[in-house]
Amino acid sequence: MFGRNQRDEAGYLSQRLRMVDDQLRRRDIVDAAVLAVMSAVPRHEFVPPEMIDEAYEDHPVPIGCDQTISQPYIVASMTQELGVGPESEVLEIGTGCGYQTAVLAEIVKHVYSIEIIPELLAEAEERLKRLGYANISTRLGNGALGWPEHAPYDGILAAAAAYEIPPALIEQLADNGKMVIPLVTGGGYHQDLVLITKSGGQISQQTLYGVRFVPLRSGG
Ligand code: SAH
Helix, strand or coil: CCCHHHHHHHHHHHHHHHHHHHHHHCCCCCCHHHHHHHHHCCHHHHCCHHHHHHCCCCCCEEEECCEEECCHHHHHHHHHHHCCCCCCEEEEECCCCCHHHHHHHHHCCEEEEEECCHHHHHHHHHHHHHCCCCCEEEEECCHHHCCHHHCCEEEEEECCEECCCCHHHHHHEEEEEEEEEEEEEHHHCEEEEEEEEEECCEEEEEEEEEECCCECCCCC
């Protein structure tokens, strides 16, 4: 007989596999590593208990402090666009609940993640430790300044929208590295997810699609 917990876990697994089929494969997520990780990471562990029934739904979910865990598709798509692998070192801006951090940590060598809200960071650190992640370093601070001690990064992923690409992040991107970041455009009413590539010291910028992220806060 299944105990209650095992039955719950089996239920979450089937919700998760349905999420991967309906929300990711049916759209444009084709990267095998991304699909495997999205099938494995227990997203329901990252949302507040009162939101657990919505963990696998096709939308962002509130995580407290006026912040949200991104929609599953957005997490998968940003990860796929970064094109990172087992040897990569990645910088994440906006740890939030730590879900995107965990997804990256399953794919890359090390994730450095910065969060500006102390309560969210403390919860995410506790959760990531409980789930056994050993290749994640986190810190409290303004992610717009990056984390120069560990630069350069093969990938940089920002989960909050900026008005311009923070110069420190461009500086800390490795040559042949990629950055995905939501940028506010059109007089403040619209955001685009942008892919930045550094190659031979040259920066190129490609607009991917319209998004809605929380704003990147300034430090202090
Ligand atoms: N990937 C996260 C997204 C959280 S929302 C998740 O799935 O949970 C974006 C996060 O960015 C919030 O937690 C917010 O507090 C944080 N944030 C906003 N401005 C920031 C800044 N300047 N530096 C670091 N984190 C920031």
